[in-house]
Amino acid sequence: MTTRLVEVRQKVLKQNDLVARELRQRFLNAGTFVVTLVSSPGSGKTAFLEKVLFLLRTRYKVAALVGDLATDNDAKRLARSEVPVKQIITGTVCHLEAEMVKSALEGWLDGPPEILFVENVGNLVCPSSYDLGEDLRLVLMSVTEGEDKPLKYPTIFNTADIAIITKMDIAQAVEFDARLARKNIQAVRPGIEILEVSSKTGAGMDRLLSLLEARCIAKRAARKTPAPV
Amino acid sequence: MTTRLVEVRQKVLKQNDLVARELRQRFLNAGTFVVTLVSSPGSGKTAFLEKVLFLLRTRYKVAALVGDLATDNDAKRLARSEVPVKQIITGTVCHLEAEMVKSALEGWLDGPPEILFVENVGNLVCPSSYDLGEDLRLVLMSVTEGEDKPLKYPTIFNTADIAIITKMDIAQAVEFDARLARKNIQAVRPGIEILEVSSKTGAGMDRLLSLLEARCIAKRAARKTPAPV
Numbered sequence: 001m002t003t004r005l006v007e008v009r010q011k012v013l014k015q016n017d018l019v020a021r022e023l024r025q026r027f028l029n030a031g032t033f034v035v036t037l038v039s040s041p042g043s044g045k046t047a048f049l050e051k052v053l054f055l056l057r058t059r060y061k062v063a064a065l066v067g068d069l070a071t072d073n074d075a076k077r078l079a080r081s082e083v084p085v086k087q088i089i090t091g092t093v094c095h096l097e098a099e100m101v102k103s104a105l106e107g108w109l110d111g112p113p114e115i116l117f118v119e120n121v122g123n124l125v126c127p128s129s130y131d132l133g134e135d136l137r138l139v140l141m142s143v144t145e146g147e148d149k150p151l152k153y154p155t156i157f158n159t160a161d162i163a164i165i166t167k168m169d170i171a172q173a174v175e176f177d178a179r180l181a182r183k184n185i186q187a188v189r190p191g192i193e194i195l196e197v198s199s200k201t202g203a204g205m206d207r208l209l210s211l212l213e214a215r216c217i218a219k220r221a222a223r224k225t226p227a228p229v
Numbered sequence: 230m231t232t233r234l235v236e237v238r239q240k241v242l243k244q245n246d247l248v249a250r251e252l253r254q255r256f257l258n259a260g261t262f263v264v265t266l267v268s269s270p271g272s273g274k275t276a277f278l279e280k281v282l283f284l285l286r287t288r289y290k291v292a293a294l295v296g297d298l299a300t301d302n303d304a305k306r307l308a309r310s311e312v313p314v315k316q317i318i319t320g321t322v323c324h325l326e327a328e329m330v331k332s333a334l335e336g337w338l339d340g341p342p343e344i345l346f347v348e349n350v351g352n353l354v355c356p357s358s359y360d361l362g363e364d365l366r367l368v369l370m371s372v373t374e375g376e377d378k379p380l381k382y383p384t385i386f387n388t389a390d391i392a393i394i395t396k397m398d399i400a401q402a403v404e405f406d407a408r409l410a411r412k413n414i415q416a417v418r419p420g421i422e423i424l425e426v427s428s429k430t431g432a433g434m435d436r437l438l439s440l441l442e443a444r445c446i447a448k449r450a451a452r453k454t455p456a457p458v
Contacts, residue, residue, distance in 0.1 A: 041269040041353050041382060042374025069354065071380045092384065094323065094354035122381070124270050125298065125323035125352055144373040144396070145271025151300045152351070153270060155321060167373070173402045174373075
């Protein structure tokens with residue numbers, strides 16, 4: 001039974017990789033920089049994304065897809081940023097798949113965005129295995145979750161490109177040990193960039209935006225450079 | 230492809246139900262009351278369980294199984310309560326299954342405990358579908374996670390017997406709206422008992438313990454009553 005399930009799961013993952021590859025090529029052709037967000041439920045992904053959209057919207061054509069099991073609360077909340085936002089309802093599925101992203105893009109926007117954010121379902125396990133064709137995967141953890149989260153959920157940190165520590169405004173109130181958290185993140189993903197932010201106060205957002213912009217510009221430059229013959 | 234996966238998944242769930250039924254009968258015969266804990270990562274399940282074990286250990290024979298992807302941090306932490314604790318490492322599996330509980334019990338304790346706690350992997354999606362043969366399923370959410378978690382993850386709240394709001398000591402600091410959270414829990418699971426606790430200060434623990442004891446005693450009484458002919 002277990003063997004059969006593993007086989008089927010591998011086929012699903014392989015199929016997902018094919019769609020993700022197709023999406024990645026499409027984003028490259030369109031000049032869209034794609035950033036995905038993963039975290040446990042309640043880490044502040046939506047508050048963070050709301051802040052980021054608000055800060056970027058005057059300078060870039062941005063859009064966001066948000067995955068959720070049941071509600072469109074997040075999309076409603078993000079719509080306040082006046083940026084195009086679309087909800088992907090996954091039902092009982094614990095992660096987004098490349099096919100869901102592809103379907104959601106179908107006939108949605110007039111032209112391709114310069115930066116597309118994709119907020120995954122709140123889950124520290126399942127989303128790690130599914131490539132969504134993104135350029136950058138951000139993993140968020142809040143100061144209230146315990147400094148050992150990276151050790152307990154290594155794969156999600158290992159497959160991420162930037163780690164973001166959220167809710168820094170209440171770090172002191174919950175006796176958050178930033179040094180220990182950083183050490184644990186580096187233990188599972190050596191060399192990863194770690195940012196500390198507060199969506200409430202805006203602290204740390206400048207550095208994040210510079211980082212996103214630098215990566216976005218680098219992608220565009222790579223696109224314009226003709227491939228070596 | 231998807232149809233095939235659903236079929237295989239249904240078989241796995243059915244197989245899980247058979248093992249869960251076997252476990253339930255075994256726990257009944259042994260007079261063991263089984264309480265499982267589900268929540269998102271970082272909701273404070275382990276701190277909560279540590280407090281509960283500490284408070285119960287002088288009055289009952291208690292034991293705990295804790296599920297985690299990778300580390301045995303939780304087991305080490307819970308061992309401070311001087312209660313028998315065993316870790317179940319799930320690898321990349323996002324939930325506990327009845328078979329894992331059954332294997333973990335194999336040759337573990339000298340005699341059956343009166344109360345067995347089983348802490349699931351931190352995940353608000355996957356554990357909801359797997360019966361572990363428990364008498365009582367507690368779903369925990371912390372005051373930092375956002376009051377709309379029940380609406381976003383309805384199944385896990387719907388399959389729980391008691392909802393526990395944790396980290397009440399920082400409720401004010403994070404501007405937690407208890408009324409809204411309660412309303413949202415009741416919306417997905419009308420009539421469910423909701424307790425507000427702080428593992429740090431111990432607030433709310435008395436009521437929880439009375440509740441657990443009452444249910445535990447009720448199970449024992451039911452066991453002693455001969456089945457009607």
